[in-house]
Amino acid sequence: MNVFEINNAIAEIENKDLDPEVLVDTIKSLELTRDQKLDGAAGLSDKYDSEIQWANDRIKELREFIKVSKNKKDRLNQYITDAIDDAGLKEIKTEHHILKPRNYRDSVIVEEIRKLPIDYVVEEKTIKADKKKLYEDLKAGKEITGAHLKANRKTLIK
Known part of the structure; x- marks a missing residue:
């Protein structure tokens, strides 16, 4: 029952x-x-x-x-890239890998979102920088208070 x-x-x-x-x-x-x-x-x-x-x-x-684990991988990849760059080489072939440093699109670093001109701020539920516009203008050489470009160089491991 x-x-x-x-x-x-x-x-x-x-x-x-x-x-x-x-x-x-x-x-x-x-x-x-x-x-x-x-x-x-x-x-x-x-x-x-x-x-x-x-x-x-x-x-x-x-x-x-x-x-x-991602942070460890990123630091290790930066170490590999720095070592290859320091050797002045474009590529290193090892027994198991081909190591090729590549230039990727620069990362936009927003230091203080409140210091950005209003043109570079996208308003949502939270305040967020318009990184696409920041990237384009920073890449064109424009100086913007509160943001700068940071090189984004990594090594492709095959």
């Missing part, structure tokens, strides 16, 4: 003309069964809460792991 059937049985018994003692015992018995089933369901809900919390904690740990 499921919980809803138990509730219906309790309602039916309450409407019958039975001995008060039998009525009370029967209702208490049905209520006990119902309460045990509901307690079990609540226990499952607690289990799911624990699983959700575990998954959220794991996601947070994995995001941090990805962030740390």
